[in-house]
Amino acid sequence: MLTQNIEEIGNIEIAQIINYLKISGLNVGLILNFKHPKLEWQRIVL
Known part of the structure; x- marks a missing residue:
């Protein structure tokens, strides 16, 4: 698990x-x- 404070989910x-x-x-x-009031999430599948 890694936690970071980012503005939006990007390519990095x-x-x-x-x-x-x-x-x-x-x-x-x-x-x-969790930065914004509405949860932003992305599921990555290999």
């Missing part, structure tokens, strides 16, 4: 989660952004 965050998934051997990851 997506690339980072893809690398984490490849290293860990997992197939599914979630990016959650």
